[in-house]
Amino acid sequence: xxxxxxxxxxxxxxxxxxxxxxxxxxxxxxxxxxxxxxxxxxxxxxxxxxxxxxxxxxxxxxxxxxxxxxxxxxxxxxxxxxxxxxxxxxxxxxxxxxxxxxxxxxxxxxxxxxxxxxxxxxxxxxxxxxxxxxxxxxxxxxxxxxxxxxxxxxxxxxxxxxxxxxxxxxxxxxxxxxxxxxxxxxxxxxxxxxxxxxxxxxxxxxxxxxxxxxxxxxxxxxxxxxxxxxxxxxxxxxxxxxxxxxxxxxxxxxxxxxxxxxxxxxxxxxxxxxxxxxxxxxxxxxxxxxxxxxxxxxxxxxxxxxxxxxxxxxxxxxxxxxxxxxxxxxxxxxxxxx
Amino acid sequence: xxxxxxxxxxxxxxxxxxxxxxxxxxxxxxxxxxxxxxxxxxxxxxxxxxxxxxxxxxxxxxxxxxxxxxxxxxxxxxxxxxxxxxxxxxxxxxxxxxxxxxxxxxxxxxxxxxxxxxxxxxxxxxxxxxxxxxxxxxxxxxxxxxxxxxxxxxxxxxxxxxxxxxxxxxxxxxxxxxxxxxxxxxxxxxxxxxxxxxxxxxxxxxxxxxxxxxxxxxxxxxxxxxxxxxxxxxxxxxxxxxxxxxxxxxxxxxxxxxxxxxxxxxxxxxxxxxxxxxxxxxxxxxxxxxxxxxxxxxxxxxxxxxxxxxxxxxxxxxxxxxxxxxxxxxxxxxxxxxxxxxxxxxxxxxxxxxxxxxxxxxxxxxxxxxxxxxxxxxxxxxxxxxxxxxxxxxxxxxxxxxxxxxxxxxxxxxxxxxxxxxxxxxxxxxxxxxxxxxxxxxxxxxxxxxxxxxxxxxxxxxxxxxxxxxxxxxxxxxxxxxxxxxxxxxxxxxxxxxxxxxxxxxxxxxxxxxxxxxxxxxxxxxxxxxxxxxxxxxxxxxx
Numbered sequence: 001x002x003x004x005x006x007x008x009x010x011x012x013x014x015x016x017x018x019x020x021x022x023x024x025x026x027x028x029x030x031x032x033x034x035x036x037x038x039x040x041x042x043x044x045x046x047x048x049x050x051x052x053x054x055x056x057x058x059x060x061x062x063x064x065x066x067x068x069x070x071x072x073x074x075x076x077x078x079x080x081x082x083x084x085x086x087x088x089x090x091x092x093x094x095x096x097x098x099x100x101x102x103x104x105x106x107x108x109x110x111x112x113x114x115x116x117x118x119x120x121x122x123x124x125x126x127x128x129x130x131x132x133x134x135x136x137x138x139x140x141x142x143x144x145x146x147x148x149x150x151x152x153x154x155x156x157x158x159x160x161x162x163x164x165x166x167x168x169x170x171x172x173x174x175x176x177x178x179x180x181x182x183x184x185x186x187x188x189x190x191x192x193x194x195x196x197x198x199x200x201x202x203x204x205x206x207x208x209x210x211x212x213x214x215x216x217x218x219x220x221x222x223x224x225x226x227x228x229x230x231x232x233x234x235x236x237x238x239x240x241x242x243x244x245x246x247x248x249x250x251x252x253x254x255x256x257x258x259x260x261x262x263x264x265x266x267x268x269x270x271x272x273x274x275x276x277x278x279x280x281x282x283x284x285x286x287x288x289x290x291x292x293x294x295x296x297x298x299x300x301x302x303x304x305x306x307x308x309x310x311x312x313x314x315x316x317x318x319x320x321x322x323x324x325x326x327x328x329x330x331x332x333x334x335x336x337x338x
Numbered sequence: 339x340x341x342x343x344x345x346x347x348x349x350x351x352x353x354x355x356x357x358x359x360x361x362x363x364x365x366x367x368x369x370x371x372x373x374x375x376x377x378x379x380x381x382x383x384x385x386x387x388x389x390x391x392x393x394x395x396x397x398x399x400x401x402x403x404x405x406x407x408x409x410x411x412x413x414x415x416x417x418x419x420x421x422x423x424x425x426x427x428x429x430x431x432x433x434x435x436x437x438x439x440x441x442x443x444x445x446x447x448x449x450x451x452x453x454x455x456x457x458x459x460x461x462x463x464x465x466x467x468x469x470x471x472x473x474x475x476x477x478x479x480x481x482x483x484x485x486x487x488x489x490x491x492x493x494x495x496x497x498x499x500x501x502x503x504x505x506x507x508x509x510x511x512x513x514x515x516x517x518x519x520x521x522x523x524x525x526x527x528x529x530x531x532x533x534x535x536x537x538x539x540x541x542x543x544x545x546x547x548x549x550x551x552x553x554x555x556x557x558x559x560x561x562x563x564x565x566x567x568x569x570x571x572x573x574x575x576x577x578x579x580x581x582x583x584x585x586x587x588x589x590x591x592x593x594x595x596x597x598x599x600x601x602x603x604x605x606x607x608x609x610x611x612x613x614x615x616x617x618x619x620x621x622x623x624x625x626x627x628x629x630x631x632x633x634x635x636x637x638x639x640x641x642x643x644x645x646x647x648x649x650x651x652x653x654x655x656x657x658x659x660x661x662x663x664x665x666x667x668x669x670x671x672x673x674x675x676x677x678x679x680x681x682x683x684x685x686x687x688x689x690x691x692x693x694x695x696x697x698x699x700x701x702x703x704x705x706x707x708x709x710x711x712x713x714x715x716x717x718x719x720x721x722x723x724x725x726x727x728x729x730x731x732x733x734x735x736x737x738x739x740x741x742x743x744x745x746x747x748x749x750x751x752x753x754x755x756x757x758x759x760x761x762x763x764x765x766x767x768x769x770x771x772x773x774x775x776x777x778x779x780x781x782x783x784x785x786x787x788x789x790x791x792x793x794x795x796x797x798x799x800x801x802x803x804x805x806x807x808x809x810x811x812x813x814x815x816x817x818x819x820x821x822x823x824x825x826x827x828x829x830x831x832x833x834x835x836x837x838x839x840x841x842x843x844x845x846x847x848x849x850x851x852x853x854x855x856x857x858x859x860x861x862x863x864x865x866x867x868x869x870x871x872x873x874x875x876x877x878x879x880x881x
Contacts, residue, residue, distance in 0.1 A: 032741060043773075043791040046748040047417030050409035079776040087529075089509030097529060151572060161578050163648030168575045174566050218842045286570040288530040295571075296530075299709065322755050336375070 014318045019313040026069050029303040039100030040085040083303030085297045091308045100185045102289035104184050111216035117221025125229035138217025148277035152212035152284040169286035176201045209285040213274050228259035268324035272317050339520030340488035346864035348555045351522035360554045360819040373474030373813050379466040386491035387523035394467040395441040398452050399492040401459045402428040409504035415772050416481045417790045421458035422472035433592035437496040474811050479775035484774030490516040521560045521876040535565045560876035574663035584854045591714040591848025598670030598851045606849040612840035613664040613866035614769035622795040629855035633833040637677040639684035639728045649717035651846050654839030660784035664839045668777035672826035684728045696729020704732050705760040707742040749789040752796035769841045770869035781806045797834035
């Protein structure tokens with residue numbers, strides 16, 4: 001299959017997936033409550049009937065569910081994501097303000113996951129059976145077995161209470177001027193602009209939440225990488241390399257390089273898990289990203305926001321998997337687009 | 339920070355349980371003999387924090403902003419149907435005219451609109467505004483303690499895109515707060531992170547003497563140059579921030595609040611005369627909670643001391659509703675004691691209802707709002723055990739907040755949705771605090787067919803309805819009290835609700851805690867968590 005056909009086929013699959021996500025989320029959110037007006041307006045739903053009528057009209061609340069869905073999709077296609085009742089602003093505006101914070105947290109946590117996971121995997125394989133190997137395995141099992149919110153609380157206790165070196169929450173301290181938006185990801189913008197005060201403040205506030213996300217997941221990378229390296233270390237090409245007198249460290253490097261396909265697959269899955277765990281972590285650290293927003297939205301039945309955020313998450317996950325598919329071929333040219 | 343035309347005397351309210359109103363942005367007011375016309379005389383030389391002068395034209399414009407934003411609702415003012423809005427034609431066109439003319443010195447065309455005496459609110463000069471009610475309402479001044487009573491700079495609103503549309507308020511003001519006249523001004527906002535307040539150098543009451551502040555504490559110019567309010571959703575994080583000294587005041591609840599109680603270094607707000615009603619609501623329209631004797635059996639089967647001790651750390655004041663003790667003589671006019679824990683009496687009522695030992699009664703569902711599980715679940719479990727003693731089986735069901743509220747609305751809505759409302763539920767996760775400080779609020783909300791919100795049990799009795807209606811529109815206090823006393827007797831005997839307690843902690847199972855070495859105290863929101871749910875920042879006093 002040529003790359004273009006592969007790309008188009010994946011694009012169609014992605015669009016069908018996204019359509020499915022909107023349909024399921026829309027149906028579920030509407031089934032939770034047949035009367036969202038009370039959740040949106042509270043007491044005003046009763047005392048301001050004219051206002052209630054305006055909402056009924058805007059959101060077609062008296063129409064059958066399939067028509068409401070049609071209007072919703074029509075709005076999406078016309079860049080109208082609706083109004084977020086929990087934020088008091090258009091959904092698109094609220095998502096554009098919160099999403100960059102989540103993206104920076106996810107990127108940072110993936111970075112931690114890769115560094116810890118790869119280092120742990122290589123060391124564990126290189127010294128397999130040693131105390132170091134056993135320690136790394138114990139650590140990753142502990143991390144993997146602990147939910148992100150628990151890790152978050154432990155990190156707060158250690159680094160904010162007992163060793164008060166890192167903040168308990170927020171994205172930046174009061175008084176720090178955030179950099180002008182270029183990429184809209186504050187940490188990256190601060191780096192581009194060379195604003196080290198903002199960069200260090202943003203980084204300090206992002207360390208604990210991103211660590212909380214990665215400590216639970218790095219073990220998956222470590223474990224797969226370790227097994228893959230140990231499997232490859234006995235393969236023919238490694239034996240041939242050893243026979244040619246290649247040093248043991250280089251031999252492990254060859255094995256590592258050949259194990260990357262498995263790691264890349266995992267990283268795509270890791271993005272999925274990170275986004276889910278991020279919801280809990282952002283709430284514990286009062287981090288102003290989409291994770292915190294979606295909880296506020298879900299609690300107040302702000303379904304225009306819940307729908308939009310679910311869709312954004314789906315787009316990120318589909319894109320991550322798509323990128324992983326493309327990277328297979330880059331890392332291992334033997335893999336063809338199939 | 340926003341101020342109102344009239345101020346609640348915080349000291350009288352929170353130290354002595356007396357409701358008194360003092361001048362704030364209005365220096366005085368008078369009422370016509372028929373009780374329908376209220377004239378407010380406004381303070382001169384007051385400016386908003388952006389420098390715009392405050393006058394009656396601002397109050398007029400803001401009044402109609404509220405009207406417009408509710409979609410021209412006749413009950414836009416605190417849900418009360420007290421204004422005749424049939425002649426009101428104030429909307430975007432008038433706002434555009436105001437934006438063009440300004441409010442410091444309005445154009446003659448604008449003045450003719452603002453001075454139109456056919457409107458429910460009109461100005462009679464730059465410092466006098468009249469509110470003409472359609473019906474006498476003796477508690478109109480009280481309504482200014484509510485959300486709609488807070489005065490902001492309407493010119494700032496108009497110069498920054500206007501108030502928005504009904505159903506979608508201009509979101510520019512989320513991060514660019516509208517200037518007020520108060521002692522603090524917002525200098526920085528990060529959504530969902532923090533709000534920074536700084537003392538307003540131009541605050542009109544900054545030179546008040548200590549005795550003047552003591553006489554009207556809400557006017558206090560404040561004791562800290564800068565106050566930062568952080569938004570942190572995790573209770574543990576807030577507790578850690580407080581105990582590590584990163585913050586001086588924090589909302590601490592549940593198990594973390596127990597740690598505060600055990601540590602004498604920390605103080606916390608306790609409301610002496612609480613207004614926050616916590617009740618177990620009976621669905622008065624489905625079997626078996628539509629049977630009066632079944633309800634009376636339940637109200638006598640609950641060990642209230644145990645509920646208060648275990649669910650809210652002992653900080654609940656037993657009350658006999660529908661009113662709370664902060665309303666003085668309007669509270670329990672019949673002088674009935676709160677329902678007592680008496681299993682013999684409870685069993686007797688059940689037998690009289692035809693269900694001896696609970697035989698013939700279906701299991702009852704007690705709905706708990708998922709947001710309030712920290713105190714509602716322990717309270718529900720005690721109630722479950724208590725009712726089991728008289729043979730009533732209770733199933734506790736935890737539901738999401740949005741689902742909990744979805745069947746509720748006005749009395750008519752609750753009646754219509756009765757089949758969707760569980761037989762037992764708690765009235766609200768954070769109790770039910772008043773939106774504005776008028777004794778009509780709870781009487782109307784909980785037990786009448788005029789209830790816009792709060793009568794979850796859809797209870798109705800003609801004697802009670804007529805007493806509350808009379809209270810709404812009469813100036814004859816002794817007649818009001820006579821009728822309310824009779825109504826109270828009806829309510830006591832019919833037990834439409836089980837008034838569990840009035841919450842003495844602002845957060846029900848927690849409070850605003852502070853280190854005693856840094857803070858000596860503060861006053862709470864005068865509506866006792868009904869409007870802002872925060873300590874009043876300018877009254878926070880250093881130790």
